[in-house]
Amino acid sequence: MRTNRYTYYKVIQGNYGYGWSDEDFHECGSDYIPKDWPAFKDNLKAYRENGGGVYRVIKRKELNQPKV
Numbered sequence: 001m002r003t004n005r006y007t008y009y010k011v012i013q014g015n016y017g018y019g020w021s022d023e024d025f026h027e028c029g030s031d032y033i034p035k036d037w038p039a040f041k042d043n044l045k046a047y048r049e050n051g052g053g054v055y056r057v058i059k060r061k062e063l064n065q066p067k068v
Helices: 037-050
Strands: 006-015 020-028 054-063
Touching (some): 020 037, 037 054
Antiparallel strands (some): 006 020
């Protein structure tokens, strides 16, 4: 069985005047399309409408730990 070497995420980050911090993340495929697209879109919209800062979306990949 072949497994991916990385886990891919789209991360919603917020800036409240002190720099960027992670607010929410959603797991993606290797094409960076969230597996639960409607939830990602709704969460981003909610942050932008109700939050007190500026928001952006970044891509992130993390190396999977080898199974022992």
